[in-house]
Amino acid sequence: MITASKTSFDANKVVMLVEVRSDNWSQLLMKVGAKQDKAAFALLFDHFAPLLKGFLMKGSALGPERAEELAQETMIKVWRKADSFNASKASASTWIYTI
Secondary structure, three states: OEEEEEEEEEOOEEEEEEEEOOOHHHHHHHHHHHHOOHHHHHHHHHHHHHHHHHHHHHOOOOOHHHHHHHHHHHHHHHHHHHHHOOOOOOOHHHHHHHO
């Protein structure tokens, strides 16, 4: 997983140094994508579903029931699309919130 990159120039070559992303959420999401790991998904769900619900309620006029429904639908999409997660492009939380 990639968190940051630094580009340096060596004569006519561009050298890119890459740092590996080590956050737990990204690792769990990759486990879900690679192996459909139910335990990893349960941890992601328990963490992100309440955050998504709160985010949806704050940013709109949604009531708690509708916000919870949308949070659950989002997490279903996380399960189905986890194999398309690319840690070099975004963190797990960024990826989940864009769904």
